[in-house]
Amino acid sequence: MGSLRSNYSTSGRTPFSTRRRAILVGAAGVFLFALVLLYNHLKALSLDRATSILSEPLPLPDGGQSEEIPATKSSTTSDATEECSWDSIYDTSPLELGNSSAMEASVFNFTASRPEWLVPPPRHLQEPLVIRLGIISHPREFERRKAMRQYVLADLPTQEVTIQYRFIMGYTGSHDDLRVSQERALHRDIIVLDQEENTDRMGEKRWRMLKWAADVPGSTYDYYMSADTDAFLRLAALARRLRRYKTRPALPGNPRETDIMWGQMGQHGLHLVPNPDESHPQIEDPETPPGPARFWYQYPYGFGFLLSSHLVDRLVRPGVVLPHHMHYPSDDVLLGNWVADWGEGTTVVNDIEGFHDPIGHHSDPSNTFPVDWDTVVTHHVKVGEMRGLRYMKEFEDEWDVSPAS
Ligand SMILES: *[C@@H]1O[C@H](CO)[C@@H](O)[C@H](O)[C@H]1NC(C)=O
Numbered sequence: 001m002g003s004l005r006s007n008y009s010t011s012g013r014t015p016f017s018t019r020r021r022a023i024l025v026g027a028a029g030v031f032l033f034a035l036v037l038l039y040n041h042l043k044a045l046s047l048d049r050a051t052s053i054l055s056e057p058l059p060l061p062d063g064g065q066s067e068e069i070p071a072t073k074s075s076t077t078s079d080a081t082e083e084c085s086w087d088s089i090y091d092t093s094p095l096e097l098g099n100s101s102a103m104e105a106s107v108f109n110f111t112a113s114r115p116e117w118l119v120p121p122p123r124h125l126q127e128p129l130v131i132r133l134g135i136i137s138h139p140r141e142f143e144r145r146k147a148m149r150q151y152v153l154a155d156l157p158t159q160e161v162t163i164q165y166r167f168i169m170g171y172t173g174s175h176d177d178l179r180v181s182q183e184r185a186l187h188r189d190i191i192v193l194d195q196e197e198n199t200d201r202m203g204e205k206r207w208r209m210l211k212w213a214a215d216v217p218g219s220t221y222d223y224y225m226s227a228d229t230d231a232f233l234r235l236a237a238l239a240r241r242l243r244r245y246k247t248r249p250a251l252p253g254n255p256r257e258t259d260i261m262w263g264q265m266g267q268h269g270l271h272l273v274p275n276p277d278e279s280h281p282q283i284e285d286p287e288t289p290p291g292p293a294r295f296w297y298q299y300p301y302g303f304g305f306l307l308s309s310h311l312v313d314r315l316v317r318p319g320v321v322l323p324h325h326m327h328y329p330s331d332d333v334l335l336g337n338w339v340a341d342w343g344e345g346t347t348v349v350n351d352i353e354g355f356h357d358p359i360g361h362h363s364d365p366s367n368t369f370p371v372d373w374d375t376v377v378t379h380h381v382k383v384g385e386m387r388g389l390r391y392m393k394e395f396e397d398e399w400d401v402s403p404a405s
């Protein structure tokens with residue numbers, strides 16, 4: 001290689017002889033071939049790790065230097081991946097929103113004094129409340145997931161509340177799937193279900209989310225929570241509320257030992273017979289025949305609700321077969337159906353003050369309430385409104401640091 005280079009530089013202006021040219025071309029060929037071999041070798045070595053490289057430094061393999069890793073990455077990305085431009089597909093930049101989209105002052109009501117239950121517990125006193133949070137998401141909601149991470153999930157006081165969360169979605173068959181896979185590699189907080197994202201399969205999605213919650217023993221967490229991406233969650237306030245709020249009826253006790261369903265409740269009488277045939281998952285399960293099995297029950301509005309870990313364990317125990325073929329928007333009714341049929345004796349907390357739409361955020365005004373101290377789950381909010389809520393002075397002590405932007 002040294003002689004090749006000197007040939008080139010010293011004889012730049014002199015025409016090469018044919019033989020010299022042949023040697024040069026041959027040498028260049030060998031060089032390129034060696035490059036291809038090296039590339040394939042590196043690729044084989046690094047393929048498994050390539051995704052994690054995107055999010056954080058890897059542990060050093062075999063005592064190597066960390067500088068080697070970006071080199072591996074660039075050799076992977078520069079040559080081979082033109083067709084999917086892996087580097088540029090997912091926009092990794094954080095949201096930078098202006099102030100303008102925050103909700104109007106008339107939406108809020110803080111005339112009452114701050115309630116006792118909202119006082120933060122002494123730091124040393126309590127074990128954190130552990131919540132497994134499944135955020136029901138559509139692949140295309142890239143911005144909403146960013147807002148959730150930035151304005152809801154970042155900087156929570158972990159001594160008060162520990163969140164194990166995942167965004168849960170199906171696939172679309174579109175370019176978004178590729179962007180999602182890169183987003184997932186970066187953030188490691190996404191589960192892509194083996195089902196198409198489809199309003200006809202929302203019941204199935206709810207069911208799979210429940211199974212996700214139950215992936216760990218109920219004795220290791222307090223509540224499974226489900227939330228929509230257009231719901232703003234004050235998770236520390238929620239934890240304080242779940243612990244201390246005087247409920248009607250009073251809470252029976254520890255969520256790891258008792259059955260509790262918490263949220264804003266509706267009423268329904270739908271009971272379904274589970275259809276074990278999965279060949280047409282978009283077809284709704286048949287209704288239970290008329291009779292005493294078709295009693296009315298409460299079900300949680302799907303935008304944000306909690307089931308105690310004990311209740312989750314009850315719903316997934318062997319022998320329980322849950323119906324799960326139900327179209328949007330009745331997919332949340334299904335939750336009530338499960339609890340009514342398989343969770344007898346569950347304490348249901350209808351917490352409308354805590355879980356609701358703000359004034360002006362629902363077509364039916366009787367369904368809306370001012371955002372106040374009690375509002376721990378605010379539904380139907382825009383991304384900018386989430387930012388506004390995160391900045392409120394009244395909620396200041398519910399995150400560890402002031403938001404950066
Ligand atoms: C939002 O705007 C108000 C007034 O325009 C300003 O006082 C406040 O500092 C802004 N808040 C943030 C977080 O930018």
Ligand SMILES: *[C@@H]1O[C@H](CO)[C@@H](O)[C@H](O)[C@H]1NC(C)=O
Binds near residue numbers: 109111370
């Ligand atoms: C605001 O809160 C106060 C105290 O809770 C209550 O009396 C009042 O009715 C509320 N106002 C509105 C508009 O809801």
